[in-house]
Amino acid sequence: MQSSGTDRSRRLLTAAAGALLAALMALVLIIGFRLATRIRDNVATLRRASLLQAYPSELSQQLTALRERLGTLEYTGGVQQELSDSVAGVNRDLTALEHRRGLDPTLLGTAEQLWRAYGPVLAPVLAYAGEPYSDTDFGSSLSVSGKMYYTQVRRAELFAQSHAPALHRQLTALTAALQKRTSNAAARLRLLLSAGVLAVLLLGGAAAYLQLARSRGERAAQAAEEQTRDILHTVREGLFLLDADYRIGSVWSQALNHLFGREDFAGLPFEELLRDKVSPATLATAMKYIKLLWGERAHENLIKSINPLGQLEVTLDNGRGGKETRYLQFNFHRVLGAKGVKHVLCTVADITSNVMLTRELHEAQESAHAQLDMMVGMLQSDPLQVGGFLDAAAAGLKHINAILKEPARSHAEFSKKLAGLARELHAIKGEASALNLMSIAQRVHHLEDMVESLKGKSELDGNDFLPLVLKLDELLAHLRAVREMIGRLGALQAPASAPADTLSSPVLRPVGAEELAATLQNLARKLAEDHGKPFTLSLEGLTEVPAQYLGALKDCLIQMLRNAAVHGIEPDTVRRAGSKSATGQVRAQFQRQADGFELVFEDDGAGLSPEALKQAAVRKQLLTAEQAAELDDRAALALIFKPGFSTRTEVSLDAGRGTGMDLVAKAIYGLGGRIGVSTHPGRFTRFKIALPVPRETAVA
Amino acid sequence: MLREEELKTFVDGTTRYFEVAAQQPATIGSPYLLEGEPAMHDYTGMINISGKREGVVYFTAPRAMLTVLLMKMQESDFSHESMRDLVGEVANTISGNARRDFGHDFVISVPSVFAGEKPQIPQPPGTRAFVIPIHWRSHSAKLVVSLT
């Protein structure tokens, strides 16, 4: 990343500066050492040179002293020895100077030359070893050799006096040159040291600057890191990267821990993360989906809608020891590097509240639809009819509640309830759909489904009935809403209409014959439309139906009409092929008989097949195959009055629960009547119902 | 509207109490909707729920059942106070379960206990009460849940 790059170059720079500084210091030290050594040598030379400087005049003085001593006949040995020492000193020092490097050779050469000139005059003086004095009676005087010696000394003195200044000058010049050299070297050393100090200061400054810059860079990097950590710590979504092996990277947001109740995400295969949380099929699809992101063809934005983990229902610990259902949303984004997809960034959000809100909205919408549906239904039918239905439904539900309330502890006791529940529900559904009250019919249908699924269970207990009673409560609430709406509608239409309580309310008015006819015709139209089977319904003599029978017969007629439409009448294509009229005929005829009443209900449809009925009964396990084989046609036909019988395998709102004709039969038996069926395959099905005269005469 | 998970939580809280306290689980009978006056046995432990949702949950049991329960719990004190404590305990367990499962939405009161006298049970308007019979050994008690 960018910051680490500048960091590295800065570190390199610092290292280079350090190396340079060290090299420079070494150089300064070496040169300084050599300069210092040279200065030391120069100083020694200088000392010799300055000593040399004094010799010429010293020699002159010594020679003079020697001569004077000879003149006064004093002892000369000591002075001669001093002179000899001086000559040796000059020789020694000059030789020493010759070995000094860098000394101006001409200056030294001239000095040596001048000195060499002293040699011949000094040599006899120095070499003299005789007795200079001779003692006589008259006193002492110079001996012959002493006189010669005197002459030699005098000559040497004169030579020295005349040559000393030149030699002295030469030696002074030599000293001056040496002095100049030494001071030059000292100046160079000073310069070198100053330069060294300056360089050290400069490099030190640079190093300090670089160090400062680096720590500033480090601080910035540290701050960035801290911010990243804060983000990962605070963000509400689970964030992590997936590598090409679908493993989670080494960094993830804190929220992920809470969402999944674990902390060991580093390197965890994504499949592992979800293994217990989703079905294997969904997981497989999800892995394929992520793989799409590693490929090149799929556009990230254009495959979001098919993300299989867009809304995932999971059960999570709620942190208090319990479980709760949450909804998680996984999103996947490509992270692109220089060479295509580098990672896939995965975000996990808890969208439970969103889902709940959406669901509530959806429910509200559905309820609005249901209300509209209800309004349309009620506007189409007579409000009084709907009121009657609501009363009947309330009574039915009250009965259902009574069935539920009967104590039950064993499977058998629970199981016994189911048939009664199914019958009641089926009746309510029939009437609701007859009145086009689809929102109610659908709810009841749902309840029926639940009852139906319980029938298949081998072990039933109270827990299985909990959803049922909840649904029942919901249905009651819905019925009450409908009733309230009718109240409002009624207030609009006829101010006198009285609202009533759901569970216990008096029947508004007995069902009238006209109402019954309207309901049936309405239902017939709807059934013909829904099933795409055109048929007409003709009703005769319904006005003859005694008031006591109206309620029960209505249920029966609705059921038989539904059966005729669903099972009896064939689709028009089949009818044409069978040279029938395309439109089916359904007829209900009620008439007074000598000993009571007779209701004939018939359709010109496919008729009933005794064989098919027997097979169905075996399939439903109402009969064994052996029992079925023994039944004659008549007994086979009677199977349709058996509880739990149906020839249709798929279940729809209109029929097929197998509680249709047993409900009819039960109602007829309840009125003290009889029911029979006759059929001709391909031509008709006919029900004949005989009813006694009601015990109490109807009050018209 | 009461949800199935919620009802389940209350029911499980109750049956679990029996399982834990008496090492013998209770079973639930056929649930139904309450019509008319609340059905009360001798002792009743009740919690009030407020907050986003409102309502009451109560456990009501006959003296005989509570006596056997106390015996199973190795108790020797079958006084009126003991009975009251016991139904209060059951209500407490239910409330604990509810707190665990829907701590966010529910504010749950400290259990109140009634004996004999017919308490004023406030029923939120527009809601029906669910009655869940609780069978344990040969005895029956009731769990009643009424929640908006």
Next chain:
Amino acid sequence: MSTDNARERRPVRLLIVDDSNIVRRRIERSQQFDDLQVVGTAANGIEALELARRTDPDLVTMDLTMPQMDGIECITQLVKFKPTVRILVISALADKATAVEAMECGANGFLNKPFSDRQLNEAIAELMA
């Protein structure tokens, strides 16, 4: 129509594959790009492949559930025959596994039915980019 005199870029050639007339017209109508040209409409996979060979489309909108040859088979063949073609699946399919399979076979994007004009135009723009 010559494609060379329409500026430097040739228009994007669109092939619409859907067994429903209504949807086909809907897609034809909604596209609002100057440089998009509908070169054909097909009602099933076989027709679509034939048309694709004749018209050389750049972009194909593809239904999944069609008679004779379904969308997934058609996508597979189409990509084999012209790897650079871009395919937008437009389907009412609720089954995400099939949708993902279509992507695996080489489709580039997915649009759910029903869709708005805006959604369709955005999807096409994304694929043309």
